[in-house]
Amino acid sequence: MSFEMPKEKWRGAVNQVKIGATAAEGGTRSSTVTVGGEATLPFLDFEGDTPNRPVIAFEVLDLAPTDWPEPLVEAYGDVFGDPAAWAQKCVEQYEADLICLRLQSAHPDRGDSSPAQCAETVKKVLQAVGVPLIIWGCGDNEKDNNLWPEVSQAAARERCCLGSAVQDNYKTISACAMADGHVVITEAPLDINIQKQVNILVTEMGVKPEDIIMYQVTGALGYGVEYAYTIMERTRLAALGGDKMLSMPMLAIVGSEAWRAKEARLPEEESPQWGRRYDRAILWEAMTAELFLHAGTDILVMWHPEAARLVKESVLSYSAASTESE
Amino acid sequence: MALTAIEIYKLLPQTNCRECGFPTCLAFAMQLAQKKASLDKCPYVSEDAKAALEGSAAPPINLVTIGVGDKALKIGNETVLFRHEETFHHPCGLAVLVPSDLDEASLKQKATRLSELQFDRVGMIVGVDLIALQHVPGSDFRAAATAVAQASNLPLILISDDPAAMAAAASAVADKRPLLYAATAGNFDEMVKIAKEHGLPLAVRSEGIANIADLAAKATAAGVSEIVLDTAPKTPKDMLLHQTAIRRAALLKKNRQVGHPTIVFAVGDTPAAKALNASVAIAKYAGIVVIDFDDPALVLPLVTARLNIYTDPEKPIQVQPGVYAVGAATEESPVLVTTNFSLTYFTVEGDVSASKIPSWIVVVDTKGTSVLTAWAAEEFTAETITKAVNDYDVAGRVKHRTLIIPGGVAVLSGKLEDLSGWKVLVGPRESAGIPAFLKSLPKLAA
């Protein structure tokens, strides 16, 4: 008797969200990305649809990082301080699916650049690359609320993802996204109930569920990865169970988290017992991402091109058909 | 799966003879269902009923023990598909392949190296769990097994499809309780015989998933009690599907034939790709993951992933309370106080480390709760902080007498100064503010 694959019958599915808009759609992107749509757990395509593969967004900072470890400086040092060139390098050299632009310079403690300056940066990056954009504010609520009208307007009709809407600050970003045709990223502090609450608040303002991506503050391998892993797994199960307010695709911030870990940061001289720093740092980021893939993440925001390449290959191998016919 | 009282009642004689000490068979059944009575109190229960009841009490995935002593690895007895439903109970074993055709000195050196491939994660020692000795035809498998067993107390997996080689090696190290790998359709009877002769756990391997249940059932029928399953997936995708299918069948379909832990040989084109696939196997139900590299740069992420995935979601990882140096801390370095919730500690440690200012961190035992939770629960108070500062002899490490406490518990300052006799500085509310705070900190007076 042959062993039968036990199948689950799921009631719901993850929403499908399209990011980016081509000229025909009112934008200027040369390519778009569609995420979500899964009607099963990650990669279990024998029991439900998995129409879109998870994608990798390369993070680009509008400020030159001052404290990045050597492997990252080697990859991006020549484009630090020039976000457009940085984004271009990610797309042309490292085959980024998307660019995640972080407007760090707007933070009052980090230069306090004006909304007009940020809008200008966004425009330059949009001109430099054809892939869709994720645009992240500086994290200071008040400043971000000043930023969004102009920044969102500068990218109008490009269908970018704007991040992030949080429980006590979601109105401006949602209003801007609706006005200019963007997707909203809702954020929660590793709490599934708060995530749902933010989604409800944002949709009550009129944002359509298909225009939302969810983000739970992420932890890295060795530093809370298990919390994020399980929150994402529970969120995917909720979506498959039919909970419409938890059915949005998920995004994870991997690069900045993984490279905070001392296992990725400490050079060999300070940690000879841990082997080559380059190898362990790359794997630290890649393995953090890999675990999130298998918990249900749709968009991975990553830093190092080699870590991203490894994960992209992995996505392909888990998306491939089984070698055994059922 | 456990039976309900009604299901048990149906298996009892239903004569209400009271000899069990309960007024009715149903009352007895209710006690049985709650595991408050034992079945042997009823003298009239049939053999069939006994078997059914005992079977129902057995775990859906058998426990397998490999090795002896405090390094013995126990795998199996898992009860859920997802961590949050309960927890994953028996951390997956990480095994490293060693070929048997090395000379004796190299084998011993390699075995010693693997035993020593350990990492300290704030008081928790994690490392490689097993040595997977792979028989290379033409080499003396028995001598190799003996050499490895002498050099290391890590449990062994003996890998050979050749029953003669396996019999020789197994008899040499049987007292170390190795896992025999593997019985296949081709060598089945002979491998089963070796496992039974020494009472050892046996892996069964089918090519693909279709025949695994039959092969495992045959091994059970032949009298092997501890079985490990290998479906020999050729690709990462097959691995994920096989692992999911077996765990689901055992738990959801109550398929006892596949109610055994699994072993996965990590596939991939490069060591890094293998490591990534090994991390997926750890998350997706493998009992043992075998890798063919021992580079610490690749092993450290894997043992960390295993530690994380097998953390009980109800009991967050705690850091051993104590005082820790970050960087080359001296008697003039600042002293920060925090709780022993691992995430809190790691965040603080990361930010202190990022400041590049060597410091001491005093970790107070708050039963694994974060700063504000611990404060609310009165685990993080002037009293507990004072006790920690005294117990861990912080005064013996620094000349100054200044403590830095998290901004969120600024209210503790006054009382803490009175109780401890130390000056108290209020640090930032968020850990991210630590680098800026430390950099602007004036030199602490002795």
Ligand code: SF4
């Ligand atoms: S001894 Fe057995 S038959 Fe008699 S009452 Fe108890 S359970 Fe029923």
